[in-house]
Amino acid sequence: MTEIVRAAGAAQFLSFVPRLAGITPVRSVVAVPFTGRRTMGLMRLDLPGAGHAGERAFAATLVGLLCRIEGATAAAIVIYADEATRDAPRRPLVRAIEQRMEAAGLPVHDALWVGARRWGRYGDPSVGGARAEVMTGAYEGGLAADAVPPDLEPPFVDAVRHELGRPMAVPVALREDVPAFFERMLADDDQDAAATAALVWALDRPALRDVGLLTWCDGVDRGDQAVRAQLDWEADVAYPMSLARRMWGEGPRPDPPRLLRALAVARRAAAAAPPAHRAGALATCAWLSWALGRSSHADGYVRAAREHEASHGLADIVGRFVAAGHLPDWAFRGRAERALAAQEPVT
Numbered sequence: 001m002t003e004i005v006r007a008a009g010a011a012q013f014l015s016f017v018p019r020l021a022g023i024t025p026v027r028s029v030v031a032v033p034f035t036g037r038r039t040m041g042l043m044r045l046d047l048p049g050a051g052h053a054g055e056r057a058f059a060a061t062l063v064g065l066l067c068r069i070e071g072a073t074a075a076a077i078v079i080y081a082d083e084a085t086r087d088a089p090r091r092p093l094v095r096a097i098e099q100r101m102e103a104a105g106l107p108v109h110d111a112l113w114v115g116a117r118r119w120g121r122y123g124d125p126s127v128g129g130a131r132a133e134v135m136t137g138a139y140e141g142g143l144a145a146d147a148v149p150p151d152l153e154p155p156f157v158d159a160v161r162h163e164l165g166r167p168m169a170v171p172v173a174l175r176e177d178v179p180a181f182f183e184r185m186l187a188d189d190d191q192d193a194a195a196t197a198a199l200v201w202a203l204d205r206p207a208l209r210d211v212g213l214l215t216w217c218d219g220v221d222r223g224d225q226a227v228r229a230q231l232d233w234e235a236d237v238a239y240p241m242s243l244a245r246r247m248w249g250e251g252p253r254p255d256p257p258r259l260l261r262a263l264a265v266a267r268r269a270a271a272a273a274p275p276a277h278r279a280g281a282l283a284t285c286a287w288l289s290w291a292l293g294r295s296s297h298a299d300g301y302v303r304a305a306r307e308h309e310a311s312h313g314l315a316d317i318v319g320r321f322v323a324a325g326h327l328p329d330w331a332f333r334g335r336a337e338r339a340l341a342a343q344e345p346v347t
Helices: 010-021 052-067 091-103 154-164 169-174 178-187 193-203 206-218 220-234 241-247 256-272 279-291 295-308 313-323
Strands: 003-007 028-035 043-046 074-080 108-114 118-121 124-130 338-342
Touching: 010 028, 010 074, 010 108, 010 118, 028 052, 043 052, 052 091, 074 091, 091 108, 154 193, 154 256, 178 193, 178 206, 178 220, 178 256, 193 206, 193 256, 193 279, 206 220, 206 241, 206 256, 206 279, 206 313, 220 241, 256 279, 279 295, 279 313, 295 313
Parallel strands: 003 338, 074 108
Antiparallel strands: 028 043, 028 074, 108 118, 118 124
16 A cells, blocks of 8 residues: 655655655665656665765666666655765765766756754755754664564564474474465464474575565465476476576566565564574565565665574575665566655755
8 A cells, every 4th residue: 555645845855764765864875766746665875985986886876776767757865974064965976966867867856965963955055954853754773663573472482492493393384385384374463383483494494485485476376386496406407597587586576565464474483583593584584675675674684694694695695686786677667665745846
């Protein structure tokens, strides 16, 4: 369901950015693409180092990503910097972005900045004020509450870990139909300890985890294809490129509510897992966040997974995606889950 919030001016627009991003941006460049007067989501990149050549390259990358978004007619740019000055920070970078956008035929809807103490508008020093005015939608600690594993009741966590400690109890629970198991996890609002333990166990094993991700993306039939592909691969048959490309973010856009439900299930598994078995569930959260276009959340989950397993296959892959600014192809098609309609132009 699309959430529409209305901004009466620049300050209110900035107060909505953390809600749209799902994080409080820090040392970031945020681009908000518009179609007409309504946003199509949000894109956040790390603030690059200062320097003419690097800033021009960054601007080219950012505008190239914006141009891939179908239906984008303009974009607002927001710089989040550490400076405690009253003056607008990183002017050369903003000029480089504006020049690239102009060359691409993409109007700048607005260009704003948020510093350590103040906020303002590039090119108009009469607009601005205290930072606190525009941080009403901020999330404590940077990430939104839904970007970290939830707190679970200790007896439930103990029961999950007890199940994981029972020899062969978990593998038996998964033996009959792995895709159907993952599908049931989406539908079951009250997962018991045995089912959660089985999920933790499965997400800690790459072959089963990939079956789960493809099932959560496209349904049981796709999961069945993934099972056959894994069995064939173990018999030295090449893994189908169609499935590999799906994991790389190609193909039709998965149903966002379905991925959000999968992310909630994986977060619960991560919260219940003992530390030695937590990396798989956290890496799964990273991939699902990335698939939803939430690269900043994905990066947080990658870092958390690496705390438990320094070199984790899926976490490393998602980490490379995020570092390279690579988003799923489907992230550039269709409208984002949230939209921002301005009551009056922000420019």
